[in-house]
Amino acid sequence: MIHPVIKLIEEGEHQQLDFKFEIADAHKIARTLVAFANTDGGRLLIGVKDDGTISGIHTDEEYYMVETAARLYCKPTVDLSVKEWNLSKKTVLEVIVLKSLNRPHFAKNHDGKWIPYLRVKDQNFVVNRILLNVWKKESLPKGVFLKFTDAERFLLQYLETEPSITVSKFARSTGISRNKAEQILVRFLLIKIIQMHFTENQTFFTLTSKKDETWDRKFVYPS
Numbered sequence: 001m002i003h004p005v006i007k008l009i010e011e012g013e014h015q016q017l018d019f020k021f022e023i024a025d026a027h028k029i030a031r032t033l034v035a036f037a038n039t040d041g042g043r044l045l046i047g048v049k050d051d052g053t054i055s056g057i058h059t060d061e062e063y064y065m066v067e068t069a070a071r072l073y074c075k076p077t078v079d080l081s082v083k084e085w086n087l088s089k090k091t092v093l094e095v096i097v098l099k100s101l102n103r104p105h106f107a108k109n110h111d112g113k114w115i116p117y118l119r120v121k122d123q124n125f126v127v128n129r130i131l132l133n134v135w136k137k138e139s140l141p142k143g144v145f146l147k148f149t150d151a152e153r154f155l156l157q158y159l160e161t162e163p164s165i166t167v168s169k170f171a172r173s174t175g176i177s178r179n180k181a182e183q184i185l186v187r188f189l190l191i192k193i194i195q196m197h198f199t200e201n202q203t204f205f206t207l208t209s210k211k212d213e214t215w216d217r218k219f220v221y222p223s
Contacts, residue, residue: 003085005045005048005054005085005087005092005094008043008045008094009045009048009052009054010052012122013050014121015042015119015120015121015122016036016040016042016043016119017042017043017044017122018036018042018043018044018045018122019044019045019048019049019050020044020047021047021048021055022046022047022057023046023057023061023065023066026065026069026072026073027069027073027107027108027110029044029065029066029069029073030069030070030073030074030108031107031115031117031124032044032117032119033066033069033070033074033078033080033095033105033107034074034078034105034107034117035117035118035125036078036097037074037098037099037100037105038100038104038105038116038118038119039099039118039119040099041096041097041098041099042097042119043094043096044066044095044097046062046095047090047091047092047093048092054087054088054090055090056089056090056092057091059084059091059093062093063082066080066093066095072108073107073108074105074106074107074108075105075108075114076105078097078100079097079098079100080095081095081096082095082096083096104116104127104132104135116132118131118198120198125198128203129182130182130185130186130189130203131196133182133183134186134189137186137190138190146187150174151170151176151180151181152184152188154174155170155174155194156193156207158173159194159207160207164197164204164206165205166202166204167181167182167203170184170205192208193207193208194206195208
């Protein structure tokens with residue numbers, strides 16, 4: 001029977017799994033904890049190298065660092081559970097973080113700033129203002145009708161022929177402010193007409209489905 005940790009390692013790092021050789025910096029671990037909590041939850045295997053090699057750790061020290069990261073460097077505190085596994089006389093800590101119902105969570109950096117993160121594939125990204133606003137408005141109980149202006153119609157028409165658009169491109173093409181462009185994108189994200197994508201170099205938006213006659217009557221949350 002294959003050991004549970006070996007099964008996880010065989011998956012490789014992905015959106016819900018991260019490997020750490022050791023914890024030398026609680027601030028950095030806080031980023032991963034926050035990213036998991038803000039996205040889909042996940043597992044952190046401590047004592048495993050990036051290539052999947054089991055190196056093992058000193059349990060007490062690493063456990064203390066994880067607890068410190070979750071309590072002191074995550075706001076709100078990230079809830080987690082820890083399992084200790086022994087394989088061939090080496091110890092691996094499995095840190096389990098569930099998807100949070102209290103997002104956004106923020107991680108404190110070395111400059112004392114609180115930064116929100118999310119997990120995309122095997123990377124942690126800083127959450128932008130647009131997604132923060134989406135999360136904030138998701139909890140509001142009441143919706144309103146969305147009436148399309150020229151800017152909204154441009155966005156939909158553009159994405160029907162082009163694969164994606166950025167905030168800057170959208171604002172520049174319609175002659176509206178960046179703030180107004182972000183507000184429109186937030187509304188469209190809330191009603192799932194568009195979706196947002198993160199890469200190392202940029203954030204962009206794509207259409208989730210083809211436009212139909214019901215879109216003019218869909219609900220969004222109040223601005």
